[in-house]
Each structure stands twice: as structure tokens, then as C-alpha cells.
Amino acid sequence: MADVIDTDVLVIGGGAGGTSAVLAADDRGAKVTMAVKGLVGKSGCSIFASTIPFGTPTQHWLVDDMSAEERDRHRLIFMVRYYNHYLADQAYCKRLEAYLRDEFFGDLERLGAYWRRNEQGKIHPTGSRRTPNVIAHKQGATGPAILDKRRREIFRRGIPVYEECAATSLLTDGERVVGATVLDYRRGRFFVIAAKSVILATGHSDYLASRSTGTREQSADGVAMALRAGVELANLEIQWWHVSDVGWPKSWMRFHLYPNPLIGTSETSRLYNSEGEMFFEQKTHSPGVSAPYTEQIRRLSREVVAGKARWDGGYWSGYDHIPREITSTGQHQAKVWTKLGLDIGKDRIECGITWHMRQGGINADTKRMETNLPGLYVAGAIGCHFLGGIGAVSYDGKVSGHAAADDATTRKATRPAEDAIAAEERRVFGFLRAGDGVRPIEAKRRIRAIMWELGYIKNERKLEAALDALDEVRRDVVPRLALQSTTRNWNTGWMDAIDVCAMLDACEVTVRSGLNRKESRGPFYREDYPYVDNEHWMCRNIISRANGEWRARVEPIPALHLAPDKQREPFFEADY
């Protein structure tokens, strides 16, 4: 029988959302335990944060010539329209605003974060006037600086953290969540964490397509575990793509050549097609939007269709129109050029698109971050209420951490049922078999190829074809998975096999959700429904599965503070 560890609040995930939730729950006096598939503050996409957008404390900016009202309005526009395409919970946006203004920066500074100042002590912003960004340490390296402070604080408090331990399933008692099964893959040890409250903070940047910013361990486990437990998910099809990511070498597909303004200037990089024609520059085509990815990919798609670019190459990003002195100082990506032996003042880098962050996720009530499964909460980008970002997910962590801790005091500890634990143990160890057959990494590659093939330009036929292809992997390949070794020590193949199942579940539900949304919006483009339809689809497109049956419903999103200009417009004309 697997060991069982008891706790009040279990947090699954070690990024900005998870670390925030852990500290918040601990602040409330709960006994907290953390399980992280990678390493706290090193895995997931939180460390990719270059800057923190929509920083609020304007009186401390270097230069500010905007009134507070005007700035608030710009922020709201950015959050609701450009960052979330009107799919964000607008009441949540207002609460988030207050958190960013009053708590976020101070909470981190208290822990020792250094928000970059100038010599006079003023906060040194980057970004546009409308949505200034703040940096801790350097542009391109804010994430690691922040996450490391949280990591150290968690350890200082003596909170038990299980790293390189992947949660494999949620355990329920039929009514609420009672814990999770976990595999420590360093040594192949399977155990259980029994908890009164469970917070999923597994992020949104999953390695599900051939080119993906998702880090090694991100196989959408949170989505899969939630789906299997009957939890509702929403808007999974709203999947962002990066456009200006390094094309090759392949390992550098995660290197993002930021389209945003460089520190201290309004200058931005440019994208050129295979004929050298510039087709995107943020300054011109998407001013004031510090995440112009939807516009980038819309414009790229035109080039691809015209044969002047491909999805995995044939177009370039460059800073050669900007003086070297500006591009070489204080930011991370100048080193990309140097390391490749290129001159940032002269050379352009070939790019490819990469499957990036997912706006949708688990459906939760944002007042307490609780899902339709009692005892299960979300923190961060795993939710569907907001795209993500370190500031927002930290807010979620605080809300969910407090709620989960408070609720835990009212709950009795329930031991998870032994048969459920045993069933999951059999499932997990079932993959630990050697022999001829299909290596799990090949199955992973096949799944990623399916999602890559589905790509950006979608239609019903392609979505259905993707479903069929995924189903074939599930029926034909999974039963034949076999490993090279049955060692329990860091068995990469074994982990791949478990990940394959999570990926299949997550990809299937994502494609199904996409079939249900009959419009285009943000990064989601269906050529069979090439218009934004706010009348019908400004909503949470909700999907779930119970007893093998798929269920779908929609929940309209009220335009509490900001409404779209048009009820319906052609996708390529909408500027969000």
C-alpha cells in the first residue's frame, strides 16, 4: 500500500501561482504541502517572464503624464480586450487591478525582490506609455528573480515540498476532492497526499505541439486530471502562439524575440517575410499592446497563404533598424544573437511559430477560485478566467490559498479510498514494462505532430481529423507502449508514457472544445467561422466528461466594464 501523507492544503504546481498559493495558505495557518513536477521556481513558464505588464503604482514611475483615470482605462482595455479577447471575468479584472496596485509589488519587495530603480530611486519602467512594464533585475529575466525569492521563503518556512514529483490523479470520495496520487520520479516512488483542499496551479504552457514553448515536464497534467475527475473546463481552444521565436536550432524554439519595446525606448523589432518585406512591427501595427501575438499571427498567416513564409520558417525577426547601443544593453535576448555568432545590428534571425500559452483551462468561480468539484481550487493560468501572467496568477494564488485554507478548517480529513489508490497505482506501474513495442517518446512526438498539423488555420474537417488521429494513438499505440528499461531511477521512458496519457486527454478535450466554438476570436481562427461573434460567443465555452459522456454548455460573460465595439465583425478586421 502506498504511503499516505496528510495535509490541510495540497498545492500542485511550483510556478508563480503555486508559490503564491502556498504562502497564502500558510499565512492562514493551514498545514500546506507542495508537489511539483519540476523544481519550484525553475519549471513551467513563470521564469520566462520578461517584464510585468500593467504595473500600477504610477506615482513612482520615472515619467508619467497620464491621469490615474486614463491609466486605469488603458489597463482595463489591455486586460479585457487585448490580453483576453473579452473572455476574461471583468469583475475579476477589477479586483486584480486593486491587488496589483496595493499588494503585488510590495509582497515581492518584502521578500527581497529588487524592482529596478534609477539613480534617483524612481521605478524604471519599460513598455509603452499606455501599458508600462516593470522589471525585477532585467528585461527578459524578471521571472527567475521573483520566483527564486518565493522558493527561498517557502523553504525558510519549512513547508514540505516534493520536487520532481508528478501528481498523476485527483482522488475524490464521490463528492469532493480528498487528495492526489503522486509519483516521485527520481526514485520511482508512488505515494498519496491526502488533503482537505487541493489547489491546481499547473500552468498553461504545455508542450503539446511539435514547436512549443512548453517546458519539458509540461504535458497538461492539470487539464487531464481535472477532466478525469469530472471537473468543468472552458475555452481550451483559445490557444496562443508565439510568432517571433527562434526557428533553429530546434532547442531554441523557446527563445522568444520579444516584439515589445526595448527598455527606455519605444523601438520594437520587425518581422520580414521571405522576400524581405516587413509585415509586422508592434510600434506600427499594434501600438500600446504589449502582447501583440494575435495580430502577429494574423499577419503571418497572410504571408503563409501567399507563399512568402512558412509556419516553421521562411520569415525573420530583426533589430537591425535600431542602434546597437540600445539593443545590447540590459536585456536578455541580445545574447541570443551573440551566441549564434550574429550581429544584432545587422543580422536577422529566422523564426517559427510555437504553441504558447492557453487562455482557457479549468472553470472556476473567481471570487474563491473554487471549481465545480468541492475542495478543488485553481491558482493561475490553469484557470479559464484570465490568460495568466505573473501578477494575475499571484493574485489567484492569494485568493485560492486563503479560501482553501479557510475551507480546510471546516472539513474533516478523509482518507482516500484504497481501491482508488490501488487502481491508479496499477495504471501508473502498468507502463513500467520493457520490451519491443512503441517507445513512449514516439507516441509523444506523434501527438505533437497532430496538434502542429491542426495548427492555426482550423476548420471542422481539420478538427475532426485531429480527433480521429488522437483516437488512433489512444487505441492503437498506447496499448503497445514499452520501455527500454524498467529501472525506477529517473526513468525517462516511464515518465513519457504517463505524460502521453495526459496529453491525449488534454488534446482531445481541447479539440472538442474547439469544435463547439463556432466563431473565431483572438488566437483561435476557424476559416469556416471567420468572424468574431460577440452575440453568441462572448462566453465561457464549457466542456466536461462524466461517466464517459461529454457535456457542453455556455456561460455568457457580462460586459461589466468594457464591451466590444461590434457584436460581430470579420476576424481579420477585429483588432483583438
Place this chain on the structure above:
Amino acid sequence: MSPSSKPTTESDIVRVRLYRFDPSVDAAPRYESYEVPCVPRMRVMDVLDYIHEELAVDFGYRWLCGTRKCGTCAINVNGSPKLACWDEAEAEMTIEPLPNMEVIRDLVTSRDGFEASLAKLSPMLVRKEEYAGFPEPLTSTQFAPMEHLRDCLQCLACQSVCPVIAQGGSAFAGPALLVALSELAQDPRDGADRAHIAADVAHVFDCVSCYECERACPAEIPIVGEAIEPLKRIAYRAGEGEGAEHAKAFLDVVKTRGYLNPTVLALKTRGVNADTLRMAMRMIPRGKVDLGQAFLERKPSGAEGIAKTYGSAEELP
């Protein structure tokens, strides 16, 4: 980082000798050979990914971000530490785990030792005064000395090449730990007794100043000059540690004599005991130690000027 051998642009094939060792089943490490088609500007990680993904070899390797932010993919290539995601592949590579660390499997090493050592250094800001709210009064000038230290990825490449750690028997914390400690010690908000921690917990004066850590650092941090020496200075000001006493003795001899007389210094620092007597017996007859010069020398005429000039400088940071 250390220079590479033949660049991949001159080769169609990358030849790899890959270290394999599973402590739970293997008696000893072995090496497996692989050939990987070369792609221009290939990183070491591309080679490893090819072996795992295309050749379906289930070996253990750790990486997370792939973009030089997490520091988890550091390994040894041809005897030197490299960040697999950042450094270019070479045409012939022997790929091994970082040395001087426990191997979990193949290229994956344990970070537990590092974490345990880090915990001993109070690796969190210990505020002198209670936090008064955002933004606290700070300037970029105050943080300029730690600018490079904040680039640290904790990849542990420096730890793996430190000869003091490698030879064992020392409580020296090592360069990565000292970078973390130095960032806090120089933080104007910090009020912990960093001098004591530096000298007596981290044993900063055990650093031999070989600069191997700097050579290995993928973030190009000037570890010795910007992390370690500031810590020594902090310990010196507080009079913490034998190393601080030794430095003071060194300076005193120079100010008195106008130059460093090694005999006088050795006596001041080590005193007269069996070891120093043994050394003296060895060196005096051959003239390596000149007792006359050590004890009977008149103060040279230039010593006063030196003492004055050094004296005005030593009080400054």
C-alpha cells in the same frame, strides 16, 4: 566558458560518447556511442534530444526551460561544464554528468547537497528594519554591485569545477553558494550577520582564487571579484575569520617593512609550532628563509611613504 574543439559546421556527423550509469542496477558507469546528424548551430541539447527522441534511447537527462534561465541542464562536455541548452555542440563529444555530485541516473545529478548548503547560509533577506511598504527607498547605485550576481542560474557548473570542493575535507561552501550569500550581504536592507556567515559558515577564506568558477560560469559572472572578494571584505571589517587576521597581518608587515617579508608573515599568522619549525629547519639552511632579514632589518626608507599611501586607501571600500 572554455573553448570548444572542432565546430560542428565542419562536420556532417556529431559523434557522442554518452555516460550511462544507474546506481540502482549498474556496478559501474559505461559509455555508449551514438552518431547524430549535424544541424548548423546545434546546441548540445539538440544532440541529446535527438538521441532521446529520434533514436528513442531512454537515458536520464534533466532540462526544463531550454533558454538559459533555469540552469538545470548543466553537464560536462569533453571534460568541461556546459549548459546543454546554451552551448554549441562539438563534432566529437564525451557527455557526462557534472563531476563531484551524486548521480541519480546518467546525466542527472542530485541538487540536494547544494540545497542543504544553501539553507545554512540564511539565504533570505533578513531585514534590518520592518518593511515599510512599496516602494522602499532604494537606488540603482545601491544595487549596481550585485547586478551580475543576479544573473546566477544556480546551474552548479562552478561548484563542479571548484578544486577546494573536489579535494574534499573542507567545509568550503563553494562559488554558487557564495554568489547567493554575496547578493544578500551587499543588499542595503539586510541585517543578518553576514560577516560571520561568510567566514565561519561558508568559509569564504578557503577560496584559493583559481578563477575556475568564472571560467565555467555560463552567465559570465565575475564570481571572484564581485561575489567572493566583497564577502571577504565584509568579514575583514568585522574581524571575522582566520583569513581576515591573515590579511591584516599581511598589510601590517607591508606597512612596517615597505614590502612583504614572508617569514615574518608566516610567524605572525601561524606562530611557532611543530609545523613551522619543521619548515624553518628545511628552509633556513638553504637560504630560503633569511632570519637576519626577518629580525634585524632596519626599516627601509621607503616604508613610511608606502604606509601613508596604503593607510589612506585601506579605509575606503
Place this chain on the structure above:
Amino acid sequence: MKRVYAYFPGCSAKGTCRELDVSTHAVAALFDIELQELENPGCTGAREFRAISEQLHLTANGRILALAERAGRDLVAVCDTCLLNLVETNGRLKSDAAARERVNAALAQEGLAYRGIIDVKHFLWVLTDDLGEERLRERVARPLRGLRVAPFYGCHIQRPSSVRAAAPGNGNDAPALDRLCRALGAEIVQYEGASKCCGFHVVNVQEKIALRMSGSHLTNAKGNGAQCIVTPCPLCHTVFDAYQPSIERELKSRYDVPVLHVSQLVGLALGLAPERLGLSRHVVGCEAVLAHIDREGAPESAHAM
């Protein structure tokens, strides 16, 4: 052609390793090199001044540089650690106006000023590059044919990058010490540890660390057939030579590996008598090396002294 340099022997070459100063002058004389020793230069501070204050480190080294500038000559050092201290300070003061001002404020008390007009070199580089390998080869009177030499460079002539940049070829050439050995006809022994650390800078406070580090290099060098070690740094020399019996005790091994300064190896190959090179001052006797040269290297020219 007469070459003139300002010369900073450093505290080791004037004390524990006086034979280094003696042999340096002897070799310089052979090549019509004049080494003008600086008067009352003080100390570069080893690694100690840096541990006290950055300003002290810059001022002490700036002072030595200012003295060389007053003589109007490039500065030659014979110790790796002196070299690094001087090279780094020279680079820093040339580029950092504020630091230069602070140093000059201190130096003004003695009527000195740093202006940033000279370069710093190791005497080894003077031989291999100012003079050149060809010139060295020409003057070899007693080739070291077959003498198996293990070069030990010393950390501070190799690292960090600032000292590499000051080296001939900006550090991209083969190590100067290797080129020197070859020019003299020695056989270079490859061994692990050649470019590693001897541990000198902790020998007074953590002797065992230094003994173990150097012990492993001795073991490797000897194991690969080295008859002697040659090093451009008297601090490394001190650990390997003066501390060799201590190393033997610590590692329970016997070595009997003599350790030569660069100028001594050059002097022997050029036909200078051992007495003129101070070999008898070493703790580890050099008889075996001398016997090898006597046996294998016949005098080839009338330049023998």
C-alpha cells in the same frame, strides 16, 4: 638591440625565492635586456589587499604602475599573482575615470600619478615574444634534449580573461610556457593538473587544502614521466618545492620531483652554470636534472659561460 624594462620582482623573488631574481638577471644579461628594478615599490597585495579594500588593491598596484610610468618603461613581473594584480589594475584604471581619480588622490601624497601609458608583461612573454622563440633557439648552448618537463602555468597567468587578453596573441596562442620549453629542446609531459591550482593562497590558513591539491598534480606529473616541473610563478614554486616534503607526508608518497623557475630552465639551456641560477637553494635537489643535461646536452657554441 638593447631592451629596457621596469622590473617589479615581487616579494617572493626578493625573499623565499631569491633564486628567481638572481636567475632572471642572469638570463636578462645574456640577451642584453636591462631590468630596472623599481625602488620601494611596495607590494601588489597577493590576494590579501583585495580582501581588505578594493581601494587599497587599486592604490597599491596603481602606485607600482605609476613608478614604472615615471621610468617610462613597460613593466615586467616574474610572479603570476603580481602579474594579475598589475594587469587588472592597469585595465581598470585605464577605463574607469572615477577609480583613477581616487587612486591618484592617494598617490599625490607621494608626488606620484598614474596615467595609463604602459603595459604589463610577464618575463616569460618577454622571452617568447619580445625576443622571440627563434632568438631563444639560436642561443641554446646545452639543449635539454629529452628532458621531460611538466609545465605548471599557475592560475593567474591563465585566468581570468583579463590576463589572457594581456598575453601574447590575446591568449589564443599555445601557452607561452610550452613554446619556451620546445624552443629549449625539452619534451613536454602532458598531465592532468597543468593548468590547475597549487593552492598557495590558502597555504597559511588551510595548509592541507594546498598540500592535497598540489599533491595530486605532482602525482599526475610524475606518473606521466616528468623529471621536473617548470613554472612561471614563485608562489607555485614554493608549494611544489619548499612544501614538497610536507606534501609527501600528507599524501604518504615520495616524489623527488625538482621544480624550476622559467629563468632557471632558460639559464641551463643557455649554458649558465647552476651556481649562477641559485639551484642549490631549492628544497628538492636538482641534481637529477643537471645530470640529465650533462649527459644529453653537449655544449654547442662558445656562448657557454
